[in-house]
Amino acid sequence: MSRFIELVGVSIAGLTARKVRTLLIMLGPILGVSAIIAAIGFSESSKGDLKSKLAELGTDLIVVSAQNTIGGVGGDPKLPVEAVARVDRLDTVAHVSAVIELPGIVTLPFEGSREFYQAFPVPVIAADGRLPAAVDVDVVSGRWLNDFDNANEARTAVIGVELAEEYAYQRNEVRTITLDGINYAVVGVLDKVELVPSLNTTVFIPPATAVADWGVEDEAPSRLYVRSPGATELTADVLPTVINLGGPEDVGVEVPSDLLETESQVDSTLTVLTIAMGVIALTVGGVGIANVMSISVIQRSGEIGIRRALGHSRATIAGQFLLEAIAVGVLGGVIGAVVGVAVVWALAELNDFVVVLNRQVIVLATVAAMLVSVLFGLYPSMKAARLEPLETLRLG
Amino acid sequence: MTTSPDVLAESGALLELDGVSRVYGVEVLVHALRDVDLKVMPGDFMSIVGPSGSGKSTMLGLLGLLDLPTSGSIRIGGVDATQLEDTERSRLRGDAIGFVFQQFHLIPHLTALGNVETALLYRGIKARDRRDRAMGALEQVGLGERYDHRPIQMSGGEQQRVALARAIVTEPLIVLADEPTGALDTENAANVMDIFGSLRSPDRAIVFVTHDLEIADLTDRKISMRDGQIVGDEQQVHETSTAR
Structure with a gap:
């Protein structure tokens, strides 16, 4: 040595x-x-910015969509009404939220804008009270749709953050928008959903109101947003079976962060x-x-x-x-x-x-x-x- | 390593060349040394002299274990150095022989102390002891105060004295000096020769390889070489040597 x-x-x-x-x-x-x-x-x-964004957003959001009409031909594809309850029973699921797509509604911030918004329609969906938790985003203004709204079939709406910008909506402003001529009160603005950007330009209304106003037969959801921290892949794998109870595989499952992840490679x-x-x-x-x-x-x-x-x-x-x-x-x-x-x-x-x-x-x-x-x-x-x-x- | 009696060969010689020949070249053979026998005895203060080409440099290389003979044996303390592996022969060389060269051969980036210490490396000597011994050797040649000077800061005479300190710091059996005053002026040469004189001891041999007859005359034993052979081995008696 x-x-x-x-x-x-x-x-x-x-x-x-x-x-x-x-x-x-x-x-x-x-x-x-x-x-x-x-x-x-x-x-x-x-x-690196993509990677850090990914880390921030998390990779545990699963989007479940109906691929075909279950129990019938024609109409919009729907998941079973019991889907939310079935998914909620899974131990690996932290949050689940159901939404119903309402196609063909012309949404206007004011009457003079009809021509533009007929050409570029704004999507309208009926969303339950758990959507903000499921996509892990809060409201930036006002409040989210609550049980009271739903029970009373209230004509209340929450709009996505990009739509709010488009409408030049001021924070906590009292404002109405019209959905095919019916006035809805804007009660809140949902913050930016990075993982599901389409939600940023969407109008959200209570499900019961959708049934009352828009002829939706029942509250069968078109889509589910599921949060499953720590067991995302496993949950994504079993979701179709859980939702359909082994029925025809007409359930599409995607993990939005996968796309970002590929991009960040x-x-x-x-x-x-x-x-x-x-x-x-x-x-x-x-x-x-x-x-x-x-x-x-x-x-x-x-x-x-x-x-x-x-x-x-x-x-x-x-x-x-x-x-x-x-x-x-x-x-x-x-x-x-x-x-x-x-x-x-x-x-x-x-x-x-x-x-x-x-x-x-x-x-x-x-x-x-x-x-x-x-x-x-x-x-x-x-x-x-x-x-x-x-x-x-x-x-x- | 000190000059203890148990390392001496039966003949009493410190170093013994026995039938040593050295041939250089592959196709054209040059017989630098032919069948040389030589015993270097304890206390020898000797010179090896001869004209250029007489084989004295070859002799120095072999005496110093820097080279190996083509035939014959070189015994140091009874050990045949020609049979040793490089590592063992190097160790034996470091232990038994101290070198002084005409061109000093100090390592330029080391201080005087560092140069002397180099001779004590890889021997399991603690850094502190190494330093103390090197310092002692420098003091012995009168350069204790110049220990932190580099070779470039010293005169030729001083550099040669550092080289001398380096040669003796290991307390070798034999000090081999190759034209030690060849690069020095008269005064420095005399000074260096004085130091050599002071290093004489009954246990140690000091061997000069030189063509300088003045140096040869100062020694007690003069080996004359010619054409690769020893042609004379005479004892010289003079007053100066007995005074020492």
């Missing part, structure tokens, strides 16, 4: 004696490692390319180490000769030079990692990205720099060990 410490001391003295040259050798690993970290870090950070071709570039940079750096150290061995042949004369073995000499190479690799790798992280941070800051740093990449790149320096340090070290002291000492 003490021998090793002495060897380390000798190697460090050798490196610090020629600072500029040491720095130049180190440039190889520095560039290689920083290139790898910066390239991967940048491409990951460019998707870093382009693998680009990653492979950047890693390849980094590896090339590291290899070139390694060749630099071999090159400069070989020259160094020739320049220091006198030192090697005298060390041999003083009793240092060939193995010790090889160890000394190999340790110098390793020190260069480790230090260069660490500096490269710091530079790489700094570059990623700076680029992310400039482009307004969320910084994403892969710890594994940083560690791997640094270790790779060390391995490369060992590999390319071997040749000059062997060369140093093979020098004949008698030839290098130029005896008189």
Whole structure:
């Protein structure tokens, strides 16, 4: 052990004696490692906002839609009336909300806008009181539809946040909108639903009102929003069976965050390319180490000769030079990692990205720099060990 | 390692060349040494002299275990060094022999102390002891106060004295000096030779390889070489040496 410490001391003295040259050798690993970290870090950070959004929204929302009419032909596809109660019984489900689509209703904020809104209709759905909890979004103004509204078939409506902007709706404003000529009071605005953007431009009314006003036969839902934290996939798998009790599989299940997740995946071709570039940079750096150290061995042949004369073995000499190479690799790798992280941070800051740093990449790149320096340090070290002291000492 | 009696060969020699030949080259053979026998005895203060090409540099390389003979054996303390692996031979060299070269061969990026300490590395000696011993050797050559100077900050004479300190810090059996005053002016040369004189001891041999007859005349034993062979081995008696 003490021998090793002495060897380390000798190697460090050798490196610090020629600072500029040491720095130049180190440039190889520095560039290689920083290139790898910066390239991967940048491409990951460019998707970082998506990833962080995903983390914020959660990936546990499941949307269940009726694909076909159950128990009849024609009309809008519906799920069984009991669907909500059946889903609610599942242990893995935290929240479930049912909505009924009401197609063909022309919604107007004021009479003069008929032409526009006939061309671009606003969807209307009947939603129960649990929708905000199911999509994990609150109202930004007023209140959500409640049991009182439903029991009294009240003509109350909540609108999506983008619709509110479109209508220039002021916070807590008393306002009516007309649904095919029937006035509804706007009682609240639902905040932005990132995972289901269509809800942002929708008008929500109580289900009982939908039955009374719009000829809906019963409260059979067209869609369910289900929250299942921790068991999303499992729940998504069993939902069709649970809802239909083994009946015809006419239930569509989707997890909206899956799409976002796919989008947030870093382009693998680009990653492979950047890693390849980094590896090339590291290899070139390694060749630099071999090159400069070989020259160094020739320049220091006198030192090697005298060390041999003083009793240092060939193995010790090889160890000394190999340790110098390793020190260069480790230090260069660490500096490269710091530079790489700094570059990623700076680029992310400039482009307004969320910084994403892969710890594994940083560690791997640094270790790779060390391995490369060992590999390319071997040749000059062997060369140093093979020098004949008698030839290098130029005896008189 | 100190000069204890148990390392001495039966013949009493510190170092013994027995039928040593050294041939260089592959196709064109150069016989640098031919069948040389030599015993270096404890207390020897000797010189190996001869014109260039006489084989004295080859002799130095072999005496210092820096080279291996083509045939014959080199015994140090009864051990045949030609049969050892590099690591063991290097250790034996470091323990038994101290070198002083014409060109000093100090390591430029190390201080005087660092240069002397280098001879004590990889021997399981604690850093503190290494430092103390190196400091002692520097003081012995009168450079204790210059311990933190680098070679470039010192004169040729001082550098050679550092080299001397490095040669003796391991307390070797034999000090091998290759033209030690060749790169020095008269005054520094005399100074260095004085130090060599002060290093003489009954247990140790000091061997000069030189073509400088003035140095050779200062020694007690003069080996003359010519064409790779020893042609003379004479004892010299002079007043200065007996005074020491």
